[in-house]
Amino acid sequence: MAVLGLLPQFLLYILSALVSLLLCVYAYFSYSFTYWKRKGVPYIQPKFPLGNNDCYGTEALSYGLETVDWYTEAKKKGYKIVGTWNYSNPVLLLVDLDTIKSVLVKDFNYFTDRDFFHNPKHDPKNESIFVAENEEWRQLRQRLSPVFTTAKMRIMFELVNKCAEPMMQLFETYSQSGDPIDIKDVVAMFTTDVISCVAFGLDASSFNPHEAKFRVIGRKFFESNLKTKTHLIIGRINKKIARFLGLRIIPEFLTNFFTEVITENARFRQENNVRKTDLMQLLLDLYESSKGQDGGFTFNDFVGNVIVFFLAGFDTTSTTMHYALYELARNPNLQEKTRMEIETVLKKHDGHLTYEAFQEMTYLRQVIDETLRLYPAVQNVTRVCGKPYTFKDSKVTIEKGVSVVVPLVALGRDPDYHQDPELFDPERFSPKNKESITKYAYMPFGEGPRNCIGKRFGLMNSSIGLIRILKAYKITINSQTIMPLKLKRGVFLMQPVDKLYINAIKI
Numbered sequence: 190m191a192v193l194g195l196l197p198q199f200l201l202y203i204l205s206a207l208v209s210l211l212l213c214v215y216a217y218f219s220y221s222f223t224y225w226k227r228k229g230v231p232y233i234q235p236k237f238p239l240g241n242n243d244c245y246g247t248e249a250l251s252y253g254l255e256t257v258d259w260y261t262e263a264k265k266k267g268y269k270i271v272g273t274w275n276y277s278n279p280v281l282l283l284v285d286l287d288t289i290k291s292v293l294v295k296d297f298n299y300f301t302d303r304d305f306f307h308n309p310k311h312d313p314k315n316e317s318i319f320v321a322e323n324e325e326w327r328q329l330r331q332r333l334s335p336v337f338t339t340a341k342m343r344i345m346f347e348l349v350n351k352c353a354e355p356m357m358q359l360f361e362t363y364s365q366s367g368d369p370i371d372i373k374d375v376v377a378m379f380t381t382d383v384i385s386c387v388a389f390g391l392d393a394s395s396f397n398p399h400e401a402k403f404r405v406i407g408r409k410f411f412e413s414n415l416k417t418k419t420h421l422i423i424g425r426i427n428k429k430i431a432r433f434l435g436l437r438i439i440p441e442f443l444t445n446f447f448t449e450v451i452t453e454n455a456r457f458r459q460e461n462n463v464r465k466t467d468l469m470q471l472l473l474d475l476y477e478s479s480k481g482q483d484g485g486f487t488f489n490d491f492v493g494n495v496i497v498f499f500l501a502g503f504d505t506t507s508t509t510m511h512y513a514l515y516e517l518a519r520n521p522n523l524q525e526k527t528r529m530e531i532e533t534v535l536k537k538h539d540g541h542l543t544y545e546a547f548q549e550m551t552y553l554r555q556v557i558d559e560t561l562r563l564y565p566a567v568q569n570v571t572r573v574c575g576k577p578y579t580f581k582d583s584k585v586t587i588e589k590g591v592s593v594v595v596p597l598v599a600l601g602r603d604p605d606y607h608q609d610p611e612l613f614d615p616e617r618f619s620p621k622n623k624e625s626i627t628k629y630a631y632m633p634f635g636e637g638p639r640n641c642i643g644k645r646f647g648l649m650n651s652s653i654g655l656i657r658i659l660k661a662y663k664i665t666i667n668s669q670t671i672m673p674l675k676l677k678r679g680v681f682l683m684q685p686v687d688k689l690y691i692n693a694i695k696i
């Protein structure tokens with residue numbers, strides 16, 4: 190009874206503690222929201238607690254399409270930089286191309302790192318080139334760059350081409366039934382198979398609904414649950430607190446799944462003396478050769494980087510492929526031109542799709558370049574300031590830890606740099622016109638020393654998938670596709686609001 194008597198008092202304590210905590214958080218946010226005013230930088234008015242985010246969710250990782258509005262508004266007002274907040278975090282949006290060049294290239298030493306939360310102590314298996322910082326990143330980049338040379342691409346070409354077989358079988362089924370094809374779903378199965386094959390040395394069987402484990406895992410990663418979102422948001426608000434609390438970016442069950450698959454596969458290769466010509470072998474060799482060395486490529490580095498190649502590789506590539514197919518389906522003349530080139534080049538190579546043949550398909554490359562201008566899978570590139578930095582013209586100084594963001598999608602759609610920007614026109618990238626594209630106004634793979642390491646691989650995979658489809662099928666927009674296409678806000682990778690469907694007609 191005495192305990193029950195104390196209950197209201199206990200609840201009162203808890204309530205007061207919660208109210209005090211909320212007041213502290215509110216005060217912390219309110220003070221952070223004065224950051225850009227104190228710096229004399231024009232800013233977009235933030236709101237508690239989201240800052241300038243549209244909604245709670247994956248945007249805790251990075252901004253999405255909303256940067257286009259901010260960029261357009263800032264440019265209209267003649268601003269070169271504009272202040273925003275991701276939750277309580279000040280993030281500087283770069284508008285002017287010279288400033289962008291300084292951050293990504295000229296003054297890269299001030300901006301070596303990406304502003305993603307990661308937790309080396311509690312989540313060492315998710316340390317990778319993507320989140321590594323400064324010296325550690327430099328070393329990793331140097332070690333991993335040889336994985337994507339032309340010679341390695343040539344070797345992996347055959348593996349990727351083989352991975353397209355199940356996709357072609359599915360196209361055959363669809364062309365016979367006349368059913369609408371959910372483009373993203375099909376090409377994501379292809380790219381999941383590709384990355385699983387080259388990164389894990391495994392047949393992911395994504396086209397087999399009973400065995401498509403990697404496809405399920407890939408989906409789960411991008412459909413982050415409430416727990417992951419909370420971890421990300423706390424990590425975004427304060428990295429130190431998130432690290433202290435042992436929070437992680439990738440759920441444990443996903444890391445365990447990948448670790449098990451990688452360990453098992455590596456053991457099999459070592460015990461049976463099996464060598465393959467894939468990405469996993471290159472990373473395994475790196476691990477084996479640096480065993481016992483101080484600061485070498487550890488087992489955790491091995492696992493973390495295989496995971497990151499999978500995650501960074503499959504959705505970016507499938508996103509690109511699916512927008513390319515959508516544009517070609519609604520532009521039959523461009524589709525025909527692409528197909529003509531594919532046929533002509535293949536004829537020259539006795540009907541064989543080889544690395545050399547793919548390299549000669551320059552119009553196809555123009556189609557992919559134009560797709561990436563209008564639909565860059567990664568919509569914004571971020572960097573975090575590593576030491577106090579003063580922007581040349583504005584004399585504004587930002588401190589260590591402040592993030593900057595480069596709006597790739599806004600730059601690609603800016604009419605000052607790309608005439609009639611909404612028009613899908615691969616001619617912009619013809620050998621003649623390409624030279625006149627304003628530098629830094631088109632960079633779907635980022636720029637400078639920390640640009641996309643998998644660029645060649647991503648381009649090769651997308652090309653192989655498109656070649657195989659267009660060679661055998663004419664594609665048209667299915668009536669289930671809602672036009673004009675609308676893009677989702679508040680998501681990290683570019684996504685349409687509604688699914689895109691095509692029909693395939695066998696040639």
Ligand code: HEM
Nearest residue numbers: 318319498501502505506567634635636639640641643647
């Ligand atoms: C069309 C497909 C792809 C697109 C559009 C794309 C885009 C990007 C972008 C914009 C970045 C950030 C660059 C920066 O911060 O300046 C990036 C980084 C990265 N990408 Fe890609 N990517 C693609 C395919 C791939 C593939 C296939 C892989 C690996 C197999 C990959 C692995 C990575 C990695 C590891 C990084 C981090 C590099 C570093 O920090 O040094 N990407 N990608």
